[in-house]
Amino acid sequence: MPTEVPDDYRQKTLKESEHIFDALISAKGLKKRKVLIVGGAGYIGVPLTFYLLKRGYDVRCLDLLLYGNGHSIHGFLGEPGYEFMGGDMADANTVQTALNGVTDVLILAGLVGDPITRLYPEQSAAINDRALIQLLRNLDGKNLNRVVFISTCSNYGEIPENRLADENYELKPLSLYANSKVALESELLKMKNNVDFCGTVLRFATAFGLSGRMRFDLTVSEFTREMFFKKEIEVYDADTWRPYCHVRDFARAITTVLEAPQDSVYFDVFNAGGDINNFTKGMLVERIGTFLPDAEIKYVSGGFDRRNYKVDFSKIKNSLYFTPNYSVEEGVRELITALRDGFFADYEDRLNRLSQ
Numbered sequence: 412m413p414t415e416v417p418d419d420y421r422q423k424t425l426k427e428s429e430h431i432f433d434a435l436i437s438a439k440g441l442k443k444r445k446v447l448i449v450g451g452a453g454y455i456g457v458p459l460t461f462y463l464l465k466r467g468y469d470v471r472c473l474d475l476l477l478y479g480n481g482h483s484i485h486g487f488l489g490e491p492g493y494e495f496m497g498g499d500m501a502d503a504n505t506v507q508t509a510l511n512g513v514t515d516v517l518i519l520a521g522l523v524g525d526p527i528t529r530l531y532p533e534q535s536a537a538i539n540d541r542a543l544i545q546l547l548r549n550l551d552g553k554n555l556n557r558v559v560f561i562s563t564c565s566n567y568g569e570i571p572e573n574r575l576a577d578e579n580y581e582l583k584p585l586s587l588y589a590n591s592k593v594a595l596e597s598e599l600l601k602m603k604n605n606v607d608f609c610g611t612v613l614r615f616a617t618a619f620g621l622s623g624r625m626r627f628d629l630t631v632s633e634f635t636r637e638m639f640f641k642k643e644i645e646v647y648d649a650d651t652w653r654p655y656c657h658v659r660d661f662a663r664a665i666t667t668v669l670e671a672p673q674d675s676v677y678f679d680v681f682n683a684g685g686d687i688n689n690f691t692k693g694m695l696v697e698r699i700g701t702f703l704p705d706a707e708i709k710y711v712s713g714g715f716d717r718r719n720y721k722v723d724f725s726k727i728k729n730s731l732y733f734t735p736n737y738s739v740e741e742g743v744r745e746l747i748t749a750l751r752d753g754f755f756a757d758y759e760d761r762l763n764r765l766s767q
């Protein structure tokens with residue numbers, strides 16, 4: 412159910428966009444707002460790019476194509492308003508060039524998830540800590556408007572049953588991945604009032620939905636794919652909670668921050684997702700099973716991933732009027748259709764994560 416945006420908020424966002432146009436877009440000699448997406452060739456970066464281009468932004472993507480994932484952006488190459496820059500955000504000169512002439516920066520790049528950071532701890536420290544901290548420290552004085560850092564609800568770790576984690580809930584990162592996210596959040600938030608841009612942290616739920624760089628290591632898509640091929644699937648700790656959100660809703664959530672009045676998002680933190688998509692793994696498998704009833708499910712307890720968090724999304728709903736458009740069921744349905752149509756058949760041969 413879409414949230415009604417009150418008139419006074421709408422007026423403020425209009426004023427904000429006029430201000431941005433005068434103070435930034437025309438001052439930089441641009442015709443449109445031009446957003447740098449660091450990590451824009453990734454799972455979330457691709458639908459985000461579609462959304463921003465459709466909404467009239469120009470987009471520059473800086474990405475190392477770490478997984479050979481150049482195929483994910485083939486459709487954008489040559490598109491008016493789109494630029495791709497291959498390169499490493501750890502390289503200060505590359506970042507300087509990438510920042511040239513942009514109005515806003517969205518930071519998505521990194522080694523994403525617990526398994527990959529556990530396997531590659533040195534690369535994780537180099538990318539998720541050192542490179543990102545250096546990137547943040549290089550953003551002041553570039554006449555930028557918004558800087559949005561994408562963090563994760565994994566930061567809440569393990570919370571007691573029947574509690575909901577809002578943005579003030581204690582952070583208990585349980586992995587290298589979440590530790591880096593917590594450190595980076597604090598690096599950005601301490602820049603408040605000391606830099607010339609407006610920083611915002613979005614703590615994302617776990618993503619689902621179709622993208623040009625598909626990831627099947629994320630629960631909804633992993634379970635759906637395995638159940639589709641009628642594999643026996645193992646579900647660890649079926650009663651643990653996790654919030655989910657469609658990648659196209661994430662694209663909208665980020666754009667909501669870009670377009671919000673500055674005082675609504677200034678060095679603030681928002682959980683990004685919606686209450687409708689908080690599920691236990693057991694509930695999730697049950698829902699996927701309504702579409703794929705033949706799969707065999709084996710429930711296992713005592714897995715080593717202790718994460719268990721149910722998240723409160725009322726802040727983004729009440730102050731930025733954002734609620735997701737997509738339910739998990741809709742995401743599952745669109746993925747099953749794509750699998751039936753023969754897409755992602757080559758997934759196991761593709762280098763979609765670093766080799767394990």
Ligand SMILES: NC(=O)c1ccc[n+]([C@@H]2O[C@H](COP(=O)([O-])OP(=O)(O)OC[C@H]3O[C@@H](n4cnc5c(N)ncnc54)[C@H](O)[C@@H]3O)[C@@H](O)[C@H]2O)c1
Pocket residue numbers: 449450451452453454455456473474475476477478480498499500501518519520521522523524538542561562563564614615616617618619624626629
């Ligand atoms: N996918 C999720 O469920 C989820 C949940 C919560 C938060 N997030 C956050 O969202 C962001 C995007 O996640 P994703 O699922 O799209 O991940 P992804 O792995 O698909 O995309 C990451 C992109 O970053 C690029 N990259 C990595 N290191 C780089 C470097 N040094 N320089 C330039 N580019 C580099 C990769 O090539 C890749 O294209 C991440 O910050 C992640 O932590 C994702």
